[in-house]
Amino acid sequence: MAKSKGKKKGGKNKKLSKGNVHVTSVSTNNKQQQGIWSASDECEHYAELGCHIVNIARCRPDRPATSPSSSSYTCSDFRYMYEHAMQIYPWLIGIERFDSSDYHPEDIDKIPDVAMDDEEMILTLTNVTQSITKICYVTVYDVDVCDVDGNVLKSGVSSTTTSVKDSSTTTTTTKERKCTTFIILCPPQTFVHLCSLTPNQTQDDNTTPITSWSQIDIESDIQPWSFHPNIDDAHPYLLHFPFHGLISEEEGSSEVVDAITAYRCTQSCDGQLTHFFHGNYHAIDFACPVGTPLYSPVNGVIIDVNDSITGGKEVSGIAASNMFQWNSIMIRVEDESVDATTDPLYVEFVHIQTDSCVVQVDDKVKKGQLICRSGSVGFSPEPHLHLAAYRSNGDDAATVCVRFDCIGRSEGDATAEPFLPQTGGCYNQSGLVSNYKSSTNI
Numbered sequence: 001m002a003k004s005k006g007k008k009k010g011g012k013n014k015k016l017s018k019g020n021v022h023v024t025s026v027s028t029n030n031k032q033q034q035g036i037w038s039a040s041d042e043c044e045h046y047a048e049l050g051c052h053i054v055n056i057a058r059c060r061p062d063r064p065a066t067s068p069s070s071s072s073y074t075c076s077d078f079r080y081m082y083e084h085a086m087q088i089y090p091w092l093i094g095i096e097r098f099d100s101s102d103y104h105p106e107d108i109d110k111i112p113d114v115a116m117d118d119e120e121m122i123l124t125l126t127n128v129t130q131s132i133t134k135i136c137y138v139t140v141y142d143v144d145v146c147d148v149d150g151n152v153l154k155s156g157v158s159s160t161t162t163s164v165k166d167s168s169t170t171t172t173t174t175k176e177r178k179c180t181t182f183i184i185l186c187p188p189q190t191f192v193h194l195c196s197l198t199p200n201q202t203q204d205d206n207t208t209p210i211t212s213w214s215q216i217d218i219e220s221d222i223q224p225w226s227f228h229p230n231i232d233d234a235h236p237y238l239l240h241f242p243f244h245g246l247i248s249e250e251e252g253s254s255e256v257v258d259a260i261t262a263y264r265c266t267q268s269c270d271g272q273l274t275h276f277f278h279g280n281y282h283a284i285d286f287a288c289p290v291g292t293p294l295y296s297p298v299n300g301v302i303i304d305v306n307d308s309i310t311g312g313k314e315v316s317g318i319a320a321s322n323m324f325q326w327n328s329i330m331i332r333v334e335d336e337s338v339d340a341t342t343d344p345l346y347v348e349f350v351h352i353q354t355d356s357c358v359v360q361v362d363d364k365v366k367k368g369q370l371i372c373r374s375g376s377v378g379f380s381p382e383p384h385l386h387l388a389a390y391r392s393n394g395d396d397a398a399t400v401c402v403r404f405d406c407i408g409r410s411e412g413d414a415t416a417e418p419f420l421p422q423t424g425g426c427y428n429q430s431g432l433v434s435n436y437k438s439s440t441n442i
């Protein structure tokens, strides 16, 4: 995900079945009891899926993560960031300040973004710019890599599904590859020693020992960090909860109204994995099995549908190259409660299942109407819905915060207020509903 999670194909996202829990209890006010995750809980969740997060630039004490002003980093800023990052990410091998005076000027340009040391067998991310904070995704394929203590870091999977059509049939083949991905928000003038190669591994033939990084497939996606210009931007429109179908009397929809199941929010605003760019800062992820029906969160018009396999190939999982290769559907809000001229709103579902859209561009849709099914297409550690709202449908639009309408709770219930899901909590159309620690086995 190099740039932002935009609205066009071009970039990424995740898979797993622990998204659903059945409601067993009403929430309390205690965050822990509600199952809300801390930032480190979130990092642990994604590490289990093979995504190892190192948000060094967010360790800066005096500035929020969204305004790096990196040109003004001081020596003490670097020291503070590095010390805190090493505490927060104790598995890291190390972080070092890049000193340009150590190099001949003509050699600096030759320093690769991902440096491979065959003596120590260490993989290092480099950012030799003077002032640019970078977001870096680095994927190592097929081998085990280990942390500073020699423990193997959890790996995940990236898959490619190819469809070949002949006159009467379509043949679909899925290939999976083991991989480990690092997600690094790297300040300027910094080397990050990510991992070392686990010793005594062999290549596919099981006989050739791996003795050099050059034998290993490594890919990266590295971009300047496009931070959000206004994280406080909020739109008053309230969304309908997208997993809750409303049967239309006119259309007599036969979809089952699922008011019982709750869905875990696996990343909210300012998320650790991917929600810290201008194009996805306020996005909300809900884990849900592939094929889960998704209902329109708004009254509006479909303006973009992107749910077909591009070039006969569909990718999923955690490979850096899966960035910007998702499916999506975009809706423009048309509702009497919203002035489309002064306060426009666009809502997007990302990672949807291929060929699942039951609506087309220009179709009018109502809240609770089935529009498509969830998937895991693009950069996607686990199957989930990525929902984002924008004030324009430009490719480079920044997200805006939008809350969900609470329905199904009795009048006067203090909890029956619009809600904004928080990472780790489980939600349905009534809001936070369950203590995941007591209601699931996660």
Ligand SMILES: [Zn+2]
Pocket (backbone or CB within 6 Å): 267, 274, 275, 280, 283, 284, 285, 385, 386, 387
């Ligand atoms: Zn997301």
